Amino acid sequence: MYDVIIIGGGPAGLNAAMLLGRSRRKVVVFDSGKPRNRWAASMNGFLSSDGMSPLEFIKKGREELQRYNIELLDKLVVTATYSKGSFVVNDADGAVYRSKKLLLATGLKDKLPEIEGIEAFYGKSVHHCQYCDGWENRDKAIAVYGKNRDGIGQALSLKTWSDRVTLYTDGTDKLRRIDRERLQRNDVKVCTIRITGLKGENGMLQQILLANGEAHEQQALFFSSASVQQCDLGEQLGCEFTSKGIIKTRRQQNTHIPGLYVAGDADRDMQLVIVAAAEGAKAGVAINIELQKEECK
Ligand SMILES: Cc1cc2nc3c(=O)[nH]c(=O)nc-3n(C[C@H](O)[C@H](O)[C@H](O)COP(=O)(O)OP(=O)(O)OC[C@H]3O[C@@H](n4cnc5c(N)ncnc54)[C@H](O)[C@@H]3O)c2cc1C
Numbered sequence: 001m002y003d004v005i006i007i008g009g010g011p012a013g014l015n016a017a018m019l020l021g022r023s024r025r026k027v028v029v030f031d032s033g034k035p036r037n038r039w040a041a042s043m044n045g046f047l048s049s050d051g052m053s054p055l056e057f058i059k060k061g062r063e064e065l066q067r068y069n070i071e072l073l074d075k076l077v078v079t080a081t082y083s084k085g086s087f088v089v090n091d092a093d094g095a096v097y098r099s100k101k102l103l104l105a106t107g108l109k110d111k112l113p114e115i116e117g118i119e120a121f122y123g124k125s126v127h128h129c130q131y132c133d134g135w136e137n138r139d140k141a142i143a144v145y146g147k148n149r150d151g152i153g154q155a156l157s158l159k160t161w162s163d164r165v166t167l168y169t170d171g172t173d174k175l176r177r178i179d180r181e182r183l184q185r186n187d188v189k190v191c192t193i194r195i196t197g198l199k200g201e202n203g204m205l206q207q208i209l210l211a212n213g214e215a216h217e218q219q220a221l222f223f224s225s226a227s228v229q230q231c232d233l234g235e236q237l238g239c240e241f242t243s244k245g246i247i248k249t250r251r252q253q254n255t256h257i258p259g260l261y262v263a264g265d266a267d268r269d270m271q272l273v274i275v276a277a278a279e280g281a282k283a284g285v286a287i288n289i290e291l292q293k294e295e296c297k
Contacts, residue, residue, distance in 0.1 A: 012264025012279055016280035021069060151169065263282070
């Protein structure tokens with residue numbers, strides 16, 4: 001029996017493991033090797049590691065955990081249940097693990113816009129978060145992708161980073177007069193023509209190709225789209241979700257299920273590496289305190 005099983009070895013799970021390892025807890029971390037930002041060349045906005053490769057960051061984190069009593073298993077967890085005060089977890093090979101507490105740090109995955117060939121640009125010149133990649137694209141010609149009215153907020157926000165922002169609604173024309181006037185007042189151009197493809201080299205965008213045969217010179221494309229849970233373990237365990245599919249947690253990353261915690265992008269808060277790591281640390285401390293209370297005679 002482990003003290004704690006952590007599912008997800010991204011920034012949230014690894015930082016939780018560190019706090020729990022330092023609290024002399026017996027911990028196992030499962031990870032299926034798909035951190036959300038693995039597409040990106042650099043991880044930005046994390047003090048002391050600004051610009052580091054995301055995979056290098058994970059590698060360094062795993063190395064730092066070697067000095068504690070933590071098992072790192074590169075395995076996918078397929079089922080998780082809670083029964084009579086303990087958690088039972090099955091990996092994809094059918095092995096069974098038990099723990100007193102469980103932390104889900106399984107993150108989210110993103111839905112890319114449906115543009116042919118976009119994967120080749122993702123993380124290099126196609127981005128979804130201006131706080132992660134706005135600085136690197138400052139003063140560039142920036143396209144914002146959003147069907148209907150979805151891209152308005154992001155297009156206006158990106159004016160903080162560049163004067164050259166164009167909103168592409170990809171064949172939809174649902175902007176209201178008030179939206180168009182606001183975009184125009186803020187010098188955001190609008191293109192409603194359907195996008196047929198992207199052109200560039202080595203993942204760096206050069207042109208947006210349109211159904212009317214035009215090609216617009218653009219150097220970066222930002223999009224905001226729905227992201228979904230990377231796995232269904234939260235659902236299996238009976239977690240509560242927001243209308244946007246995010247797991248509801250309380251102040252110490254705990255859920256309404258006793259002993260079950262959630263940290264990182266999978267639960268509510270800003271979706272940044274440093275926030276995920278901080279939530280992991282919070283969960284680690286809270287779990288240790290809960291175990292201490294149970295052990296105290
Ligand atoms: C393209 C891109 C670029 C980004 N750039 C930045 C940036 O520059 N700066 C920044 O602060 N943020 C950035 N982000 C956001 C950042 O990636 C997330 O905020 C952060 O990764 C969240 O950490 P996490 O630990 O919650 O989840 P993740 O990093 O997604 O880690 C979750 C882990 O859980 C594992 N997992 C999931 N389900 C299971 C399962 N059933 N069994 C076993 N393992 C499982 C996954 O394989 C994964 O390794 C970016 C995101 C994207 C998509």
